[in-house]
Amino acid sequence: MPENLTAEQWRSFVASRRTTRDFLPTPVPQELIDQLLTDAMTAPSWSNTRPYLVAVASGQARDRISTELLNRWDSAAKALAGGLWGKIKIFITRYGLPQSDYKVNRKYPAELKPRSARVGAELYGLLGIARDDHEARRAQWGRNYEFFGAPVSLFIFTHRGLGEYSVSDAGLMMQNLMLSAHAHGLGTCAQGATALWAKPIRDEFNIPKDYNLLCGIALGYPSDDKVNTFKADRLPIEKIKLLPKNA
Template sequence: MEFSAVLRSRRSIRAFSDRPVQKDTINDILLDAIESPSSSNTQPYKVAVADGDTCKQLGQELLSRYYKINKIQRLPLPLKLFSAATSQAMPDGDYKPILGKYPGIFQNRRMATGKGLYDTLGIARGDKQARDEAMARNFTFFDAPVAIFVFIHPSMKFTALVDSGIMMQSLMLSATDRGLGTCPQGALGMWRSPLEKYFDIPKGYKLVCGLALGYPKEDDKVNLYRPEKLSLDELIIVKK
């Protein structure tokens, strides 16, 4: 595709088909991603690629933890504290908090995006169960056959986060150009320990987030949703 078409075609896919992604295709996408610029070419990131049975098993473990912590949140305070202390479900990610209230206009944009997504899914504002189920799908990667987890080395401080973001954008655009879809997921940074069962994570590297990868499920309305982007007037800081 033309580059501008790739940019405008990319969106967060939340329903994937069961069509597998060949390892050669994954590697080609990653080879594109590592062409990304980084601060002084330090490339302070690594990725863990879960596919096949690893992807399915990891998804089920993350989903189980989500349901456990969701249940704990509904308990009376004394039981909540006890359960939190004794449960293995509590988040053990490297960056906290992953989710929370956003300040000012950013919360407004977040809420508008969430409303648009739930409207597309036909979920009413007061339907907590349906909202919980929609959130739960994050942890099985929206049925994607591949999940990619992004790690950075914190010795590079904020530049590592900038560089990993650039690398992820290159990865997502490369996938789009090949007819695949992606969904970057901050929620996949909530738990690190399950990943350590499947991957030999190098010492010092910290988990940032994850990303679902696969072929979009055709005719699923959720994949048609695209939130409103900034206008140029909102983006550009005016001269004095």
């Protein structure tokens, strides 16, 4: 442990990181982005293979990706609201159907669903969005594809050849990146929603065929919007600790 950082200071800093869901339009300097990536690369990796790639979208590339994702989400939302004919139409056109590299739109297991339901209810409650207000809920979900206003979106790709080990390594790298961003006064939001459609990102970057889109990370300076006051529940460690069979 470095002498200028106590264990208590580290603990307080890590606990203070929260998801940002509204950003200022203030640009993030490229040299700062590069520093975050450098810090991210200090994470451990399976045989030091670093089986991931990061696409950094800002400026016009970021805007083009956002527009295409929003269009696809709009098509999907209309299909969901359009009854049987809406669903038939989207299956005919294929535009708006999830086309992810990983299966990201899976149902939560029964034992985990209450945790997801709780955070959703608390977040939407803070925003004043009623459970039966489907239009407002769709609009809020659509904010994912605006990257919540962040001027930068990072897209994380993992090598399919190492399967879950690539994903594990990417998660370690992402945690380092997000903590580095927090240390520099930036906010982040890890976004599985942006992985529903990989093509708009592939159209902007030279992505090797053996790499799959895992998720995105919105990056920028947090605004003072009330949504950024939201603090999701942190599970007590008793919920994750396994006890010996004979305990």
